[in-house]
Amino acid sequence: MLKNISGTVCLILTAILLMLFPACVSKGGLSEKNGLNAQEEIKTVKIAYLPITHAVPLYIENELSNGKFRHFSLELVKFGSWTELAEALNAGKVDGALMLIELAVKAKEQGIDLKAVALGHRDGNVVIVSENINSVEDLRGKTFAIPSKLSTHNILLHILLENNGLSYSDVNVVELPPPEMPAALAEGRIAGYCVAEPFGAQSVIAGKGKKLFESRELWEGSLCCGLILRSDFIKNNPGVVEEFVKEYVKAGVKAELKNEEVKNATSKYLKTNPDVLDLSLQWISYNDLRLEEDDYNELVNYMIELGLSENPPGYEEFVDNSFIDR
16 A cells, blocks of 8 residues: 555656646756746837838838747837937837937947947938929028938038038028928928938928938938947847847848838838838838948048047947847
8 A cells, every 4th residue: 555655656746847847948948048038038128219211120020020029029119209219218218229320329428338239221311402492502591401410311411511512501400300391391491301201202292392312322321220229138138139130130121122011011100191101112221231330430430520429439339230140
């Protein structure tokens, strides 16, 4: 009888061990080999964005994934201005942002520990002017709008003026929220503007403005928005960041197709006329989202030249290509 009891106890203990084994593997073995822990596997990644075509890879990553990420869920947090977005990122209210690289460079210079892990796009900014402006010279004495001094749009305006023998003193440069620019142009309050899409395409499709230059004509392959993450988030969640960036790059490849699937996904985040979206997508590229050193140095040199930065972070200090390179 003692033998039977002993056998029964052994069977019960074996069953308990078998039940516990998968949990042990999950917590201490397989996940750790991938640089992930149990918390990271269900990590919610909060990424800030503005509703612009420059953020299309983010929309595609979130919309077409169908929630099938292995180790994280993606939460896109919409903001109405670059200032609000930058403040949220700098304060740690979000883990990252698709934002103007100049804003991130300035934040890094001021002590906020950020890293650029990919680009949002290349080109995709257009100089829009009223119908009575036919040359850059015609902008002399006129009012021209940009969204922020810390923007590629400001740099493009600088290049535009310099290439045509003009300076800032020849033009009245003002800062306006992007959504206000098409109306300001239509009402004659400004003679032109340069801003993120789709606000340029809005004026063209509405017949209230025309394209004077595309950014590629002024600065080919120009940098504008980047995928920026907080360094502490990267350090604490390397496996999550690896998968997030991998899926982001895949989404960029899909975004470059600019097909109906892409447009349908984008329309859920960016409410605009289909013709406006079509034109906007013609001006932008989602190829080659790796931030290269020569491109970065060109950007910060412009920032120094325009007095936007005195001591910008070096390339290795600001850029982390380790994830996109995998």
